């Protein structure tokens with residue numbers, strides 16, 4: 001009965017790792033998926049995470065019962081505080097409902113399913129370009145996806161006029177997907193002044209902000225600074241939807257730990273929203289896993305551990321920034337044709353190089369460097385030892 005099934009293509013991002021794993025070359029380099037590596041090219045488990053895990057293991061009172069449908073209560077409260085700020089009026093007024101979900105993707109999906117069932121407007125505007133999974137998540141949830149201009153390839157920066165024009169032309173009430181910080185794949189964010197203009201425009205048109213916050217702490221190294229975009233929207237008292245992930249900032253990739261928050265106008269509305277979120281979650285995966293959320297809650301509720309986390313997070317962010325400088329310097333030293341200053345200007349985990357699909361294919365074929373075909377490089381996968389190899393490959397790709 002399954003004989004006619006057609007083979008599906010690999011995922012454009014995770015499929016890069018599949019191809020990388022098959023390559024026997026000792027020089028191969030995976031700059032595809034956004035996953036942090038140490039200077040030695042190894043995955044990193046943060047010390048504070050190890051410590052939290054040890055505490056959880058030692059606590060014999062802990063059991064493996066089901067969590068509630070909405071997840072671990074402490075985790076939800078602490079996650080809301082992390083993104084909205086400890087003194088957020090929305091939290092104090094109980095206008096926020098937060099549910100634990102399966103990392104960023106799961107939070108986006110639950111949020112989108114909820115909106116498709118309960119929100120009057122089914123069109124979501126996503127930036128062009130955006131993370132490859134966004135359109136799939138929203139379409140399968142039943143929303144209709146349109147794009148707004150975001151990135152200007154000529155300046156390798158923000159097309160701010162394009163953002164404003166396209167959002168201005170969107171129908172009133174439409175949902176707008178915004179990357180809270182460290183836009184993936186471009187590494188280009190609006191300034192705070194530009195965010196404020198976007199907020200004014202969106203509020204005047206009644207557009208609903210749906211933030212994807214996958215890199216809090218990775219853009220600037222400061223958790224508060226990276227949440228400013230979200231906080232200015234919440235400060236005006238209006239509604240807001242936020243998906244949070246702890247994959248990158250706590251290195252909890254495989255634990256699938258994230259949260260969806262919906263900021264409402266009143267505590268009563270928030271509690272009704274939560275009751276409907278439970279109806280979305282229960283038939284999908286019943287309730288979320290306990291381990292990753294317990295790690296996060298253990299860290300966030302202890303001020304020493306929270307501080308230790310911010311130090312380790314800053315170290316990851318700083319290493320990425322230093323990789324940007326080293327790659328830029330290496331290309332300068334080789335006199336590689338073109339302006340490569342965007343490598344140091346862009347922020348977060350990725351550089352959107354401007355290399356085209358053919359050049360990427362060339363670098364994979366000749367240099368065993370794996371990256372997404374849109375020319376995105378995960379700077380978090382690079383180290384001082386591999387920068388020269390990448391610089392050689394880029395130089396060859398643009399000169400051959």
Ligand code: LMR
Nearest residue numbers: 013014032033034131184
């Ligand atoms: C990425 O963009 O590389 C990450 O968000 C990982 C993923 O799931 O695609």
